[in-house]
Amino acid sequence: MSIDTVGFGALTVVAIMAVVTLATRWGGVFAMSLVPINDRVRQFIGAMSGSVLVALLAPLAVEGDGSARLALATTAAVMLLLRRPLPAIAAGIVAAAIFRQL
Secondary structure: OOHHHHOOOHHHHHHHHHHHHHHHHHHHHHHHHOOOOOHHHHHHHHHHHHHHHHHHHHHHHHHOOHHHHHHHHHHHHHHHHHOOHHHHHHHHHHHHHHHHHO
């Protein structure tokens, strides 16, 4: 049974996904407003963001194609060089695009 046979349109599915995304983001902000932010909580939040990033990128590095690996390597190199995430991400995207065109 696909979504189309139930009578939902693509716009309805996107709207539901948007509402769920907003609810989880706002819920997280609300939950964190109840937690006092001290040094230990800051360290935990910093460690969690790094853990999530590694969990997202590790499978890509292992199972990705050549352009994905080149994008990861380029992003890491530019990040280490400039210590700014936006240029590093842009360089990774450009590297993957050029690799895929060749």
